[in-house]
Amino acid sequence: MIKRKKDKFSEMLMDIAQNIKDSAEFLGSFELQNVSDLKEFANVLKAYESKGDKYVHTVITELNKAFITPIEREDILQLAMSMDDVLDGIDSFAALMEIHSITTFDEYVAEFVKNIQGCAEEILITINLLSEKKLLQISEHAIKIKEYESHCDTLYRRALKQLFATCKDPIKVIQYKEIYETLEEIADYCQTVANNLESVIMKNA
Template sequence: MLLDIAQNLKDSADFLGNFELNNVSDLKEFANVLKAYESKGDQYVHTVITELNKAFITPIEREDILQLAMSLDDVLDGIDNFAAMLEIYSIAKFDEYVKEFVKNIQSCAAEILLTINLLSEKKLSQISAHAIKIKEYESQCDILYRRALKQLFSTCKDPIQVIQYKEIYEILEEVADYCQTVANNLETVIMKNA
């Protein structure tokens, strides 16, 4: 079940990075597809909770499974929120900072899927290296966030645009933080079960 959530997250991140936004009219489709991924993720999390309530014995502690599922869902929620804000603000073109954020988020999603695969195969000792990579991508997003804000405040004279882009950058940085939370939860699982 965690693999389903992680695969859905990777598919969502891939769509986020690969969809060609050409104009404002594309934003509705973009937001709707990402909302569908988010809704699918919610269904998976609901299934995890239902199954945890029925299971007598779980392969790892039930709290860890739930924490992992919820943190994966937070990443999906953040991506959905990003798409919704683009539509609300009618921003149909990614600037260089947004593109770089999205690349890092895609890389995090790929690493997350790898780690959940390793978890399902009980290869706990191999997870740590991938969790560290996720944290490195998140760290790159922290640096990127500061650079993006500095550039925004020093060059943009339109206060509305400043507000819009500041919020967009914050949402993307938050998505990266959620990815780091997934990595932290995976390290907790390793610590308890290795």
């Protein structure tokens, strides 16, 4: 059978989702060893974020020109913008690491990153299913994204409790609290993507 070509909006959303996955993979794989590595770390993740901005701009431009869209144009825009928020969050995290000259992931940051990578993987799967119009299969993956977000909520509370109980340096407390908050926000942005996908399912399945 001839495989039907994806419409241009599906291709655009896939580009954004793939960029999120690539960004999350780099986030977890780059080995920080010293302060000088932080610049490269932040610059590469900024490049992913900038690429994402260009993808979203293209989506907006094409939506303004399109007469017919595969799903409601507002849903396409919301999906694109919510995925872009994930990239913005990852970029913000990398910037904070550089600003605070933190060169190692503690156990909590490492676990946050693993959950964010899980979200990124599921987002790519869901957007691919959307492009193939397999709407009813999206739900199980949207649920997985929400489970990762729930894990991050629990992790955030554990991390703060440990931080306040053991760290005596007020500057370090402020720095790590900000980092944990940013990571938890990234998970929240992933959940928003899942919520937007569920809204699409309700309208179109």
